[in-house]
Amino acid sequence: xxxxxxxxxxxxxxxxxxxxxxxxxxxxxxxxxxxxxxxxxxxxxxxxxxxxxxxxxxxxxxxxxxxxxxxxxxxxxxxxxxxxxxxxxxxxxxxxxxxxxxxxxxxxxxxxxxxxxxxxxxxxxxxxxxxxxxxxxxxxxxxxxxxxxxxxxxxxxxxxxxxxxxxxxxxxxxxxxxxxxxxxxxxxxxxxxxxxxxxxxxxxxxxxxxxxxxxxxxxxxxxxxxxxxxxxxxxxxxxxxxxxxxxxxxxxxxxxxxxxxxxxxxxxxxxxxxxxxxxxxxxxxxxxxxxxxxxxxxxxxxxxxxxx
Numbered sequence: 002x003x004x005x006x007x008x009x010x011x012x013x014x015x016x017x018x019x020x021x022x023x024x025x026x027x028x029x030x031x032x033x034x035x036x037x038x039x040x041x042x043x044x045x046x047x048x049x050x051x052x053x054x055x056x057x058x059x060x061x062x063x064x065x066x067x068x069x070x071x072x073x074x075x076x077x078x079x080x081x082x083x084x085x086x087x088x089x090x091x092x093x094x095x096x097x098x099x100x101x102x103x104x105x106x107x108x109x110x111x112x113x114x115x116x117x118x119x120x121x122x123x124x125x126x127x128x129x130x131x132x133x134x135x136x137x138x139x140x141x142x143x144x145x146x147x148x149x150x151x152x153x154x155x156x157x158x159x160x161x162x163x164x165x166x167x168x169x170x171x172x173x174x175x176x177x178x179x180x181x182x183x184x185x186x187x188x189x190x191x192x193x194x195x196x197x198x199x200x201x202x203x204x205x206x207x208x209x210x211x212x213x214x215x216x217x218x219x220x221x222x223x224x225x226x227x228x229x230x231x232x233x234x235x236x237x238x239x240x241x242x243x244x245x246x247x248x249x250x251x252x253x254x255x256x257x258x259x260x261x262x263x264x265x266x267x268x269x270x271x272x273x274x275x276x277x278x279x280x281x282x283x284x285x286x287x288x289x290x291x292x293x294x295x296x297x298x299x300x301x302x303x304x305x306x307x308x309x
Contacts (some may be wrong), residue, residue, distance in 0.1 A: 073106025089253030158246030
């Protein structure tokens with residue numbers, strides 16, 4: 002695992018802030034407010050996440066909860082003076098993070114391994130996705146990226162990809178005809194045949210456009226745990242949209258384009274704020290696919306940050 006190089010810049014560096022964040026921490030402590038994660042340098046983020054979690058006093062009373070593999074996708078709009086990302090507010094009835102703003106994402110499904118793509122993952126991203134993984138394989142690494150694209154479609158209605166000429170495939174895409182096709186259309190994108198919707202739109206995910214930017218594991222002894230891979234892609238990758246996916250009775254009740262500087266204004270989990278700070282740092286350094294990928298996990302009573 003590599004260390005962040007001194008040549009890399011952060012928003013804090015650009016403003017001349019103390020790299021230790023001591024001045025900010027002291028002023029925040031005096032005001033009784035936690036130090037902001039937005040814009041914080043990467044080496045401070047694990048400590049700030051720990052402070053937030055301890056302050057929130059979340060229960061850690063569950064045992065033997067195994068993290069579930071998951072993937073999420075951050076859409077970035079860089080057409081304006083400041084980058085914005087797409088977040089959605091979860092339904093208040095959800096047991097996991099009710100009412101919080103999140104990136105679209107979820108678990109890996111069997112079809113994610115076989116669905117065709119217009120182009121494959123960057124080889125460097127695939128290698129990082131296979132690190133610190135039981136039974137690593139390129140098929141599994143690919144499935145993480147495909148799941149992020151599929152979950153984004155299921156939760157937002159957004160289709161990310163390009164025309165399917167020359168698509169690559171591990172196995173044939175299942176087709177639907179007659180009553181089965183009508184049933185799938187009636188069910189909407191949140192159904193078992195999401196990849197069929199891509200095929201009917203003449204699209205295939207372009208995995209080469211995705212960057213693997215972070216990984217995080219929910220702390221132990223929580224009721225639900227996820228081992229999440231965070232991907233990012235430019236909003237220009239959106240090639241289509243199914244309407245009426247987001248609404249009062251859906252998993253996400255609203256979508257918001259959020260400026261990175263405004264991240265602390267919404268109800269976001271500490272890890273989400275940290276990932277946005279990492280993204281800010283990545284954009285400041287050219288948004289290159291070869292930049293280190295941070296890995297957050299709980300160890301020795303606190304959140305730890307390493308790099309893949």
